[in-house]
Amino acid sequence: MKVQLRDNQPDIVNDILASFHNGTKVVVLNAPTGVGKSIINMMVTKELGSGYTTTPLRTLVDQYRDTVLRFDEDELGWVVMGRGAYECPHQINNENERFDTLSDSEKQDEAKIRKHQYRLQAMTADGAPCTEDNPKYYVGEGKGTAGKKRQYVSECPVRNKCPYYKDRDRAMISQNAVSTFDYFMYGIYSALKRSESNGDEQQYDGNDETTTWQIRDVLTIDEAHSLPNKLVDFFTITVSERTLPGFPRDLLLKKIEEIKRNLKPGENFSVKVSDEFGVMLTEYMNLQDQEMAYLKNLADESDENVEVDYQGKQMPLDDAIRKHKKFLYRLKFVRSSVDSKVEFVYHSDDTGIYLKPYSAKAYMETLWGMFDHILLSSATFFDVETYLADLGLEKYSWKLIDVPSSFDSVNGPIMTVSSLYLNRKNFDTTIQKVVEKVDEILDQHPDDRGIVHCFSGTYRSAIMKGSQRKERIMTHDSFNRTEVLKNFTSSTEGNKVLVSVNMGEGVDLKDDLARFQIIVKAPFLPIGDPWIALHKERSDRWYKAQTIIELMQMAGRIVRSKEDYGVTYIVDRNAWNLLEQNRKLLPSWFVQRMDAGEAVRKKKIDSQMNDILADL
Numbered sequence: 038m039k040v041q042l043r044d045n046q047p048d049i050v051n052d053i054l055a056s057f058h059n060g061t062k063v064v065v066l067n068a069p070t071g072v073g074k075s076i077i078n079m080m081v082t083k084e085l086g087s088g089y090t091t092t093p094l095r096t097l098v099d100q101y102r103d104t105v106l107r108f109d110e111d112e113l114g115w116v117v118m119g120r121g122a123y124e125c126p127h128q129i130n131n132e133n134e135r136f137d138t139l140s141d142s143e144k145q146d147e148a149k150i151r152k153h154q155y156r157l158q159a160m161t162a163d164g165a166p167c168t169e170d171n172p173k174y175y176v177g178e179g180k181g182t183a184g185k186k187r188q189y190v191s192e193c194p195v196r197n198k199c200p201y202y203k204d205r206d207r208a209m210i211s212q213n214a215v216s217t218f219d220y221f222m223y224g225i226y227s228a229l230k231r232s233e234s235n236g237d238e239q240q241y242d243g244n245d246e247t248t249t250w251q252i253r254d255v256l257t258i259d260e261a262h263s264l265p266n267k268l269v270d271f272f273t274i275t276v277s278e279r280t281l282p283g284f285p286r287d288l289l290l291k292k293i294e295e296i297k298r299n300l301k302p303g304e305n306f307s308v309k310v311s312d313e314f315g316v317m318l319t320e321y322m323n324l325q326d327q328e329m330a331y332l333k334n335l336a337d338e339s340d341e342n343v344e345v346d347y348q349g350k351q352m353p354l355d356d357a358i359r360k361h362k363k364f365l366y367r368l369k370f371v372r373s374s375v376d377s378k379v380e381f382v383y384h385s386d387d388t389g390i391y392l393k394p395y396s397a398k399a400y401m402e403t404l405w406g407m408f409d410h411i412l413l414s415s416a417t418f419f420d421v422e423t424y425l426a427d428l429g430l431e432k433y434s435w436k437l438i439d440v441p442s443s444f445d446s447v448n449g450p451i452m453t454v455s456s457l458y459l460n461r462k463n464f465d466t467t468i469q470k471v472v473e474k475v476d477e478i479l480d481q482h483p484d485d486r487g488i489v490h491c492f493s494g495t496y497r498s499a500i501m502k503g504s505q506r507k508e509r510i511m512t513h514d515s516f517n518r519t520e521v522l523k524n525f526t527s528s529t530e531g532n533k534v535l536v537s538v539n540m541g542e543g544v545d546l547k548d549d550l551a552r553f554q555i556i557v558k559a560p561f562l563p564i565g566d567p568w569i570a571l572h573k574e575r576s577d578r579w580y581k582a583q584t585i586i587e588l589m590q591m592a593g594r595i596v597r598s599k600e601d602y603g604v605t606y607i608v609d610r611n612a613w614n615l616l617e618q619n620r621k622l623l624p625s626w627f628v629q630r631m632d633a634g635e636a637v638r639k640k641k642i643d644s645q646m647n648d649i650l651a652d653l
């Protein structure tokens with residue numbers, strides 16, 4: 038099928054292309070739900086030549102895959118996911134062959150079958166032999182006078198049947214390689230590091246993960262509103278028993294305290310800690326390399342897949358090697374993230390030590406320079422200037438394209454419904470009124486399904502406990518979140534209301550799935566987190582921007598198409614005021630829906646006044 042652009046899509050594509058052709062490097066596309074950003078983005082890349090497309094939202098990559106497959110005649114690109122999403126046929130073949138050698142009674146042993154199935158599931162392309170620098174592929178036991186010896190070859194015997202490489206190879210020769218955010222970042226960042234150390238700017242060499250990450254014309258990042266924070270998360274180093282088992286954490290903490298105590302004027306605490314950590318990490322990596330050599334040696338010398346103790350767990354030697362390969366692969370990346378140019382914010386708790394970059398822009402400088410054009414798209418950009426500065430993109434020529442909504446804003450009013458200013462201190466004195474307000478809104482929608490965004494577990498518990506509409510409300514916890522959401526979205530029947538936490542993003546409640554939603558509390562980030570506290574201290578504007586983006590995301594959970602409709606109610610007056618004070622920086626679609634909400638609210642007040650007057 039060929040792409041047929043609809044409504045204002047051709048104009049948006051032309052606007053973006055004209056901006057790029059006029060010398061603009063960065064285009065920020067602020068376009069509401071329903072505009073069709075993915076097809077617009079892909080058509081722009083098609084016109085410009087070649088590109089990479091990625092997004093921090095994993096489910097969106099699936100949508101890109103659908104688009105690519107649907108419009109196959111246009112050859113828009115190809116999608117490749119992370120290695121963990123693909124089976125590794127080489128390892129699976131070996132495991133099946135091993136299983137076949139078991140006796141019938143062994144096979145029938147339920148525990149063994151379960152173990153077999155579990156092992157098959159774990160055999161993904163992540164940690165497969167081909168992730169190593171000098172891979173060796175086990176092909177079975179040799180025969181002969183020397184006895185049964187494990188035999189290896191240096192090329193994967195089923196490389197041409199490998200689903201991962203099929204997608205990867207096709208994506209890399211296609212005009213537009215679409216991938217998950219982590220896959221893109223690992224690939225391109227590792228390639229950059231290698232090219233820096235080789236002094237080669239154009240052509241990357243190295244192992245198979247990096248050879249194909251070449252410079253292209255355009256980089257597109259969809260759902261990019263949270264990109265600065267996603268990048269910080271991506272480069273954050275967690276030193277815990279789970280991530281770096283056996284790392285001398287106590288010693289690192291001791292050294293950090295020493296640095297703090299002995300810091301001289303003019304010395305940079307962050308740089309000193311980063312250098313110290315870098316030294317310790319290099320020593321740790323040497324030990325891990327030795328562990329790998331030991332495991333491989335054991336495999337070479339053993340006649341069978343013996344059980345070994347790996348990080349406190351008994352497991353077959355092959356599994357331990359696979360796990361350790363995966364681990365070394367990640368470790369290399371962690372080492373490359375320790376950089377003196379980066380300001381880290383440290384904090385530690387019972388679970389580990391966290392080295393979080395204050396900003397990811399130092400990491401991204403070279404990467405931005407690789408592309409002539411960068412297209413960032415989302416429905417919820419706010420304060421674009423601050424956003425770009427956070428990414429280190431403000432120094433380039435940039436343009437914001439703000440696309441008005443093609444939906445009638447009357448179909449999705451956003452309105453304030455109380456004069457309660459909620460905060461932690463007045464929780465006890467306001468919560469009863471909050472619960473009553475929630476019940477009142479539920480009564481206004483007796484036959485509709487809806488969602489309540491609580492922001493915190495404290496509000497959720499209080500609403501679940503205090504609401505008089507218990508027959509309608511349901512909730513989830515952190516363990517059954519996905520299951521509950523799946524159940525809730527599997528039917529449009531009834532008038533159930535989901536009382537939720539953390540469902541402000543990536544949840545699609547179209548049409549009858551939800552006809553109303555309640556935003557209970559302004560989603561201010563917790564300042565108990567030192568990284569957030571430091572950001573707030575340096576820029577209150579940044580802090581407010583995070584809350585506003587979250588509010589816009591929540592508001593976008595319902596009213597997903599032109600025909601859809603639903604009301605968004607905001608209980609916390611802090612949230613409404615924040616939006617009002619920043620109207621000029623909000624996307625036009627959002628302001629239109631706020632205005633529609635105000636019109637409904639005023640009409641309601643007028644009608645109530647008329648009723649009162651009529652009764653006099």
Ligand code: SF4
Nearest residue numbers: 125127162167193199
């Ligand atoms: S190339 Fe071979 S070892 Fe690597 S993931 Fe594919 S099948 Fe597995």
